Amino acid sequence: MGGLLDLLDETYRSGEALARQLRVSRAAVSKEAKRLQAEGYPVEVSRKGYRILPGTPLPHLFQPPGRLGRPYRYLGRVGSTQDVLRAWAEEGVPEGALVLAEVQERGRGRRGRAWESRPGASLTFSLLLRPTLPLAALSLLPLLAGLALFEAVGVGGLKWPNDLLAPDGRKLAGVLLEAKAEGEEVIYALLGVGMNVAWAPEGAASLQEFLALSRKEVLEGFLLHLEALLPLLEDPQALLARYRQASCTLGRKVRVHTPRGVVEGLAEDVLPDGSLLVGGRRVGAGEVELLPLIE
Helix, strand or coil, X not given: XXXXXXXXXXXXXXXXXXXXXXXXXXXXXXXXXXXXXXXXXXXXXXXXXXXXXXXXXXXXXCXXXXXXXXXXXXXXXXXXXXXXXXXXXXXXXXXXXXXXXXXXXXXXXHXXXXXXXXXXXXXXXEXXXXXXXXXXXXXXXXXXHHHHHHHHHCCCEEECCCEEECCCCCEEEEEEEEEEEECCEEEEEXXXXXXXXXXXXXXXXXXXXXXCCCHHHHHHHHHHHHHHHHHHHHCHHHHHHHHHHHECCCCCEEEEEECCEEEEEEEEEECCCCCEEECCXXXXXXXXXXXXXXX
């Protein structure tokens, strides 16, 4: 039986009413609800009936605020939204295509790390961009995506390049950029975003500890801010000026674990190519560790 998910919203509906609309038995509605739950969909079942967890971006409840977020695939359990979107991109789907999943069994962050999530409480999605950029300019896109996250929620600060940290320094969200290029031309870019909204793994933070925003509101805010920021890829100085204001890295003593070893010193600036200036040394890639203010 299909279609139950398409009928659910944030208010409870009785099994009898749903069965009548779907032309099936109440037992079939119950069975389908259990199947959806097993697939990771946050379907809530109680004596009041059936509903989707409030704040869930179901396709018929989610209205992208601009041109990004269409077309949209909302999925339950997948390997990785990046992999699903990559296959879709190869089919020629237009810029703005969005894939969101409740459960990622092979969700990954930067540098190959696993990204933990929980159905109904985490926000994990991938967005397709087809920027008309030279390959050299692609390095600014992760910073821009992190800035869009920060401006969407207005909480915490950015740890270079694009981790969103809570005010107390715990991790709230991260961005993964993967791209396909031919020669010096970017064919497409996949922005993978993971945010802890109502739950966080041990040592991390959830957004709702600081701000009463739903997953749907965070997603809509991110897409709106990202679209507004994208033109700044052609004005790196303006982009970096806004990024510096959101940074919780600059002015701090840091330890950066790079492919060539550890660099330690004061984080002085973000350079026009998106790299970090640490103690007079340029760092193009690495994992930043913010050192205590007082040691």
